[in-house]
Amino acid sequence: MEPREDRRGGVSEARFESLLDTAADGIIVIDEAGRMLVFNKICEDLFGYTTEEVIGQSVNMIMPPEFATAHDEFMSNYHRTGEKRIIGIGREVSGRHRDGTVIPLELSIGEAKTSEGRQYIGVLRDLRPRRAVESRVSQLQAQVVHMTRLSAMDEMGAAMAHELNQPLTALLLYLQALARQIKVCHAEEKAPSEKLLGVLDKSVLEAERASHIVQRMRQMVEKRDPERSTIDLREVVNEALDLSEFVAQGATVTIRRVFGMNPIWVDADATQIQQIMLNLMRNALEVAKESEERWVKVSIGSDERSAVVSVTDSGTGFSEDVGKSLFKTFSTTKKSGMGLGLAISRAIAQNHGGDLLADPGGNGQGATFTLVLPMRRSMPAES
């Protein structure tokens, strides 16, 4: 503490001390040579050293070695060129606790010219609590996404079971027929006929039909990390619409597809985009089913910057109040909980640098949901 007390004194020193100790952030002041002049209470907790231990010591002692070397270079570079790399900007850096733990820090630095030369004031914030919250949030988000996918699967489950039943039934009956006829052949000491081979071929086809259904189902349910790739939005949306149509089988709602001729390239996770589409389609089909005209229109367009997918139904739209709470996590106009789906869909869209917008419609107009995604900057090489 000696050097500081030399320079300051009386009332202002006391005020300065109390300011330092009540600050919620760590505060460190260093001189031109990198020696620490001020080290407040928060820093003591953060780094595990007492103020007495560090005053006059090089600031490198609270940095991981690789940062310490870089720091020396930064400082001498700044003194030589005046080029600011961090002063007035702030950035994320790593600090090191006495016990060796590396601490992610947000650091902003100010500069003061004093009679004893330049001094630098660093304000540090421990990023670990924020990191923990962020990782918890993204964990929860992944879980919720997985859950909605599962709940969509639940609805699909019935449709799937029905679909699987048919090929399995046909397959088993073909096999029963084959078994009987082969027994007859044996009894009569005849070779199996061409016709039997035909039945065998047909049973293979039915087994394949069943496995295709399982594959499609698996693609939907598997939880995995977002996988961005360059995709043609038309193809991905088209597939999702096929799936919606399949789930809504029996419902006599027409799905109108208004797609252009040219591919629309976006960088996105195809499965997540399809999940948004399935969600929007589920809601739109539900509304359209109760309407007079019974259609859902899906159009895809783009300009230089964004790609846009709009889903409009033949319903009567919704009120302003409903519109306001539409994206709230647990709001819903029906029991199946479409609010959750929309909130997640919007989160996914925003994760992609896009958004999900709602136009409530009304006055005979159905609601429109619009998914906006940033266009890919350059075209992928044609393969």
Added chain:
Amino acid sequence: MFFIVEDDPAVADALESLLAGAGFSVRVFASAEDMIQQGAPSSEDTMIVDLGLPGMSGGELVRRLEKAGQNPKVIAISGKSSRTIARETEGLSHLKILRKPPSADWLEAITA
């Protein structure tokens, strides 16, 4: 004579293979309406009907035949839950139900 009323062509074809292979004569219809149009079964015949037909359901078809005094032996097939089957066959007493996918030999079950 066996009347098969089933909208899934593969299931209908497989049933036909099974019955025809055992030497029975079989007629196949894709819907209840088709069967009514092309001649209904008599009490000598066996009708194998899918309960979940598009248009007129299997249950309705059986009720209609009963009303018209045509009483073939009826075997209903369905891939739905037992509760749904119970609802769809309410009031129909003499019919045998086979659930998809088959868990036993259907030829024996049908001809028993």
